[in-house]
Amino acid sequence: MxxxxxxxxxxxxxxxxxxxxxxxxxxxxxxxxxxxxxxxxxxxxxxxxxxxxxxxxxxxxxxxxxxxxxxxxxxxxxxxxxxxxxxxxxxxxxVLNERFAGACAQIGHEKPTVRLAGMYAMASLADEWAEQRQVCIDVLCAYLRIPYEPALDSPWHHDEESEVRFSITSVISDHLRPGAPVSWQGHEFNLLRVILRSADFADIQVTGGRLLFSLARFPGGWTSFDGMHVSGGEVWFGGAEFLGGRVSFDNAEFSAGRVQFDGATFTGGEVTFRGARFTGGEVDLSKVSLDDYTTPPVFDPWETPPPGLLLPGA
Incomplete structure (x- = not known):
């Protein structure tokens, strides 16, 4: 006793x-x-x-x-x-640990509907469990990092697995937008080597933490960063491959923080920064090889690049 x-x-x-x-x-x-x-x-x-x-x-x-x-x-x-x-x-x-284990089991299920349920369960748990929120986010990001090739039977290469992945990126985006009931700002989102053919990151804010798209592939479809506002933290596209489709940063604002494209390749598709505002921070494409810059991003016309935007060969 x-x-x-x-x-x-x-x-x-x-x-x-x-x-x-x-x-x-x-x-x-x-x-x-x-x-x-x-x-x-x-x-x-x-x-x-x-x-x-x-x-x-x-x-x-x-x-x-x-x-x-x-x-x-x-x-x-x-x-x-x-x-x-x-x-x-x-x-x-x-109870929280049991919910975590149950959500992980659902995410690993063979049926896409069960995986979707597990994804939403994990996101809900992340909202409630602030002490382990990063772990829950890591699980969602790890799923996106699993090697995957979209189906090739439609212009969007869309299939059941693509829907699961699109839902995960949408949940992440919802928690990074202004007015989110529970904000995930300040955390790390490790999307290293992900393959994105359809994702909506429009209007997200990055005020801290890290958003990592290093070595990501954009083979087609449309990935939107329209209206994105980077006011802190880091966004990495190092070694990313822009191969086809459309990736848009239209009307984005870069007021602080760092956005790096070291070693990225722009060899296909369309990458646009129309209406983007470079008011601070750093958007660095200076370390992109000219050999990998055959389809350069589209910017608004200017006489000289705005401060903070570093281009190849500058």
């Missing part, structure tokens, strides 16, 4: 019940001694106290003992409350 109480005390940050009671009793005795001395001084240090004085001293002693007993009862009640709260917190974490 003692060891069990000790373990409970460790998990709740409390002393053992024995230490608590001993401490309270010693404090009570100390208060009693001080009160007795002060009373004695107030009575003029009588050498032979009368019956009334003795009676008063006994009353004070009994009052102190009753007070100590009351404090002990309060300590016991306080400990019960703290232990109950700790047990409730452990149970809550247990």
């Amino acid at each position: 003692t060891s069990a109480n000790s373990r409970r005390g460790e998990t709740t940050g409390l002393w053992s019940i024995r230490r608590h009671i001993v401490a309270v009793v010693l404090i009570g005795l100390g208060v009693f001694a001080v009160a007795t001395v002060l009373l004695w001084l107030a009575l003029g240090l009588p050498a032979a106290p009368g019956p009334d004085t003795k009676l008063n001293v006994v009353k004070i002693a009994l009052s102190v003992v009753a007070g100590v007993g009351g404090v002990v009862a309060l300590v016991v009640a306080y400990r019960k409350q703290r232990i109950g709260e700790a047990a409730e917190a452990r149970e809550h974490v247990k």
Whole structure:
């Protein structure tokens, strides 16, 4: 029993019940001694106290003992409350872990409808579980990083798996847009080597954290970053391949932070920055090889590039 109480005390940050009671009793005795001395001084240090004085001293002693007993009862009640709260917190974490495991199992299911359900369950869990939100985000991003080639039987190369992936990117975008009920700003989104044929990142804000599209492939379809506002953090397109389709940054604003295209290739499709505003920060394409810049992005006309926009060969 003692060891069990000790373990409970460790998990709740409390002393053992024995230490608590001993401490309270010693404090009570100390208060009693001080009160007795002060009373004695107030009575003029009588050498032979009368019956009334003795009676008063006994009353004070009994009052102190009753007070100590009351404090002990309060300590016991306080400990019960703290232990109950700790047990409730452990149970809550247990439920969250079970939900996490269930969502992971759904995401790995062979049926796309079940995978979709698991994806939404994981996103909901991320909203509720702030302490492990990054882990939930990592699971969603890891799914997108699984190697995948879209079907080739339609202009959009759309299939069931594409729908699952589009839904994941939409959920991420919804949590990065202004007014999101729960914001995921400041976290890392590791989309290294993803294949994006259809994704809607329009109007997202990046105020911190990192959004990583390094080595991503854009083979066709349409991926929209229209209205994107980067005011902090980092967005990486290092080594990304813009091979076909359309990738648009139209009306985006870059006011702070860094957007890097180191080693990216622009060899097909259309990448546009029409109406984009470069008001601060850095958008760096200077390390793109001219050999990989055969289909350069489309910008608004200018005499000289705006500050913060670094182009190949500059």
